[in-house]
């Protein structure tokens with residue numbers, strides 16, 4: 496039998512239901528793996544040993560509950576999901592001492608499905624970033640090369656899954672924060688359609704873009720978690736009432752009946768040679784398997800980065816206004832007058848990147864600039880959405896790269912934030928369109944670092960997307976464990 500920490504969710508579930516493995520053993524294996532690998536990867540902000548083990552022992556006592564699709568399975572949660580009794584910092588000093596009194600709906604749903612949250616994972620402050628370097632606490636390292644970033648903002652979730660700390664984790668994706676770290680760490684990441692999953696109890700970044708979703712090692716495991724967290728929620732009016740299809744028992748698809756659209760706006764661009772080589776190899780393998788690949792243009796996606804950074808920053812500036820040192824969060828104690836208290840609390844409690852986005856967001860929303868920036872961006876967003884609708888008339892799914900370059904060394908873009916923003920060009924359009932996307936590894940590049948692709952589907956088309964993803968996974972099998980000590 497493989498090591499317990501090396502099991503996928505599906506494999507662990509089988510053993511649990513047959514009572515060949517105890518829930519407690521599985522949770523202990525995960526906690527031990529965290530202890531061993533954490534000095535190298537730094538994926539976690541907090542572990543929940545006592546709570547997790549207590550829950551595990553109760554479950555073992557009561558015996559298997561097969562109707563619960565995640566029964567007894569250990570998972571991680573990015574530190575933006577409110578969990579009563581556990582710190583929820585959003586990677587910020589501002590929320591260092593915050594202990595929520597309520598639970599994010601997605602965590603309630605995971606709990607009801609039988610999952611056990613063993614740790615909270617690291618992220619860029621308020622989910623703003625692509626490297627996890629903007630965490631106020633520590634950077635997370637890429638398990639494939641500890642000198643490189645794991646991607647972000649859900650870098651802790653991705654590194655933890657790749658390092659086998661947990662078989663699955665929950666992240667959030669506002670502009671790529673599930674799909675890009677999944678690709679950088681060589682795991683599977685799914686951003687659901689906007690409205691598929693409740694946002695209640697998730698620390699907000701860009702409310703019209705944010706969506707929670709799974710990071711796992713296999714497509715089937717991603718479908719299992721998505722099944723558990725999807726569905727209507729009376730506490731989030733943007734969460735859809737549409738019925739939730741079965742994401743666990745997926746139909747198998749014939750590669751010869753699959754047409755993937757390749758946007759030339761991405762594929763014809765410039766790539767790092769190692770990434771390009773891995774992507775070209777992947778395209779050749781897809782063609783060999785009988786998949787039809789055709790060029791399908793998304794003419795407005797080149798405006799995606801500008802549009803996204805205006806809209807996301809605008810929404811962030813209003814969402815983060817609540818952290819004023821009075822109602823919420825860190826308070827700078829020196830100030831004796833109100834304006835000074837606000838200024839000091841926000842200057843000291845928020846990091847540089849969060850402040851940059853608040854400034855940008857406040858600027859594009861201010862009178863005199865609103866029409867030129869915010870309104871224009873909202874209009875372009877609509878045009879990008881139209882591009883997607885048209886594209887899905889020409890192909891079943893869109894196939895896109897995730898990043899044009901491999902995971903980069905720490906600090907590479909510290910002095911050049913705009914270049915780092917530009918690197919989001921292949922992930923942000925999907926959030927603007929509100930459609931679902933699945934990122935999965937296609938192998939390792941010549942540099943030994945994982946390379947991923949993403950499949951995009953029409954809004955609320957997650958079932959077909961997962962089916963197509965399972966087909967791709969047969970062609971590009973999940974990666975082995977990274978070479979950690």
Ligand code: GLN
Nearest residue numbers: 622624668669670671672
């Ligand atoms: N990298 C993007 C940003 O910095 C995406 C972040 C996210 O999806 N949360 O905003």
